[in-house]
Amino acid sequence: MTLISRDKAILWHPFTQAQTEVDPVAIVRGEGAYLYDENGKSYLDLVSSWWVNLHGHGNEVIAKRIYTQAQTLEHVMFAGFTHDPAISLCEQLKTVLPTPMQRFFFSDNGSTAVEAALKMAYQFWCNQGQTQRFRFMSFEGGYHGDTFGAMAVGKSSGFHTLFQRFFFDVTAVPYPATWENDAEVEAKEKFSLLKLEQYLVFHGDEIAAFIIEPLMQGASGMRMVRPVFLQQVIDRVRSYGILIIFDEVMTGFCRTGTYFAMEQVDRCPDILCLSKGLTGGFLPLALTVTTAAIYEAFLSTDSNKAFLHGHSYTANPLGCAAACASFELLQQKQTQDQIKSIESVHRAGVATLCNLLPNRIKSPRVLGTIAAFELPTVEEVVTLKRSALAAGLLIRPLGKTVYILPPYCISSEALTESYKIIEKLLINY
Numbered sequence: 359m360t361l362i363s364r365d366k367a368i369l370w371h372p373f374t375q376a377q378t379e380v381d382p383v384a385i386v387r388g389e390g391a392y393l394y395d396e397n398g399k400s401y402l403d404l405v406s407s408w409w410v411n412l413h414g415h416g417n418e419v420i421a422k423r424i425y426t427q428a429q430t431l432e433h434v435m436f437a438g439f440t441h442d443p444a445i446s447l448c449e450q451l452k453t454v455l456p457t458p459m460q461r462f463f464f465s466d467n468g469s470t471a472v473e474a475a476l477k478m479a480y481q482f483w484c485n486q487g488q489t490q491r492f493r494f495m496s497f498e499g500g501y502h503g504d505t506f507g508a509m510a511v512g513k514s515s516g517f518h519t520l521f522q523r524f525f526f527d528v529t530a531v532p533y534p535a536t537w538e539n540d541a542e543v544e545a546k547e548k549f550s551l552l553k554l555e556q557y558l559v560f561h562g563d564e565i566a567a568f569i570i571e572p573l574m575q576g577a578s579g580m581r582m583v584r585p586v587f588l589q590q591v592i593d594r595v596r597s598y599g600i601l602i603i604f605d606e607v608m609t610g611f612c613r614t615g616t617y618f619a620m621e622q623v624d625r626c627p628d629i630l631c632l633s634k635g636l637t638g639g640f641l642p643l644a645l646t647v648t649t650a651a652i653y654e655a656f657l658s659t660d661s662n663k664a665f666l667h668g669h670s671y672t673a674n675p676l677g678c679a680a681a682c683a684s685f686e687l688l689q690q691k692q693t694q695d696q697i698k699s700i701e702s703v704h705r706a707g708v709a710t711l712c713n714l715l716p717n718r719i720k721s722p723r724v725l726g727t728i729a730a731f732e733l734p735t736v737e738e739v740v741t742l743k744r745s746a747l748a749a750g751l752l753i754r755p756l757g758k759t760v761y762i763l764p765p766y767c768i769s770s771e772a773l774t775e776s777y778k779i780i781e782k783l784l785i786n787y
């Protein structure tokens with residue numbers, strides 16, 4: 359029996375309509391930016407395996423660190439116990455985070471980082487007797503994960519419509535979704551700010567927190583906004599005492615060119631969610647980072663004022679060791695140079711596509727290691743995805759949005775060649 363037939367007999371895949379979807383590709387190994395199937399065919403991973411992989415598949419430094427850690431201490435529960443990998447990781451991350459980011463709470467994935475952030479924000483207010491702050495705000499199209507709280511704040515993403523009746527009170531503000539050379543940028547931003555203000559006037563003192571994917575919404579189609587717009591939103595929201603949560607699950611760890619997108623926004627949140635690139639794509643791990651003020655609001659002789667939240671694998675030492683190794687690699691000059699050259703190749707590749715197909719490539723945009731554009735129809739996008747896979751390129755478009763978000767170890771030659779292949783596939787469509 360092949361891997362595919364064994365898979366089809368027993369497995370249920372995420373985000374997949376099994377009845378109509380083509381068979382999955384059985385991957386047997388990965389090396390650098392490439393994945394290999396059971397027949398030895400290679401696929402250049404242009405989406406970093408759902409945006410998690412930073413330094414390539416099978417990276418030896420991270421693999422060895424996990425192995426060494428596994429021989430020393432694979433896990434211990436994190437209530438009442440602690441360990442060096444968790445402490446070291448947070449100490450290291452603190453060096454690149456803004457000063458107010460002082461306290462680190464571990465969980466397992468992006469969704470749980472968001473759940474912890476939402477609960478933390480609500481309880482922060484409750485612990486101070488402000489139980490009227492029970493509403494949340496987010497941006498239209500924001501995606502924050504698939505657990506119930508994360509779905510509630512991502513209710514307008516289109517992914518969770520069936521579950522609406524279970525959601526707590528969330529208001530989604532219109533999202534401008536602008537790009538360089540967008541002629542309507544000012545009008546879109548103005549509309550959004552107007553709607554924001556109208557809502558705040560009536561409900562500003564009932565809102566616990568506003569959750570934002572800074573600079574770029576991922577799952578809703580790599581949709582960007584200008585830093586100056588976010589600054590106005592954040593300053594406005596803060597004037598009502600509302601907490602700001604940055605969901606940097608996708609944008610963190612240099613995806614947008616800086617360690618965190620918030621550096622370009624020039625605003626520090628009250629709560630920060632990190633996952634995906636945290637371990638370089640090796641193990642599931644997440645962090646919800648917050649300020650001393652929020653942490654201190656949970657200190658009391660009353661145990662009910664503690665943050666009574668946790669997971670069996672909280673701060674798993676293997677994940678922490680992988681994250682330490684990944685972060686060290688990320689700081690190396692070579693990695694930082696590669697991140698810059700990915701951006702240059704993206705800009706050249708997207709510009710060429712626009713010149714060659716001016717009527718078909720819409721809303722081109724590049725931010726750090728992420729490039730995206732729209733095609734006129736979903737059919738074109740689906741065809742491109744299938745033909746790219748046959749040509750050895752792994753892309754996973756979102757609706758009409760095609761995006762490229764490679765591991766940082768990809769060579770400029772391989773990325774340039776990918777653009778040439780995509781050009782040819784689009785021209786021959």
Ligand SMILES: Cc1ncc(COP(=O)(O)O)c(C=O)c1O
Pocket residue numbers: 467468469470472501502503504571576577605606607608609633634
């Ligand atoms: C911005 C953002 N937040 C949260 C999540 C949820 O992360 P996870 O899939 O690890 O639960 C995602 C996943 O794509 C994301 O892009």
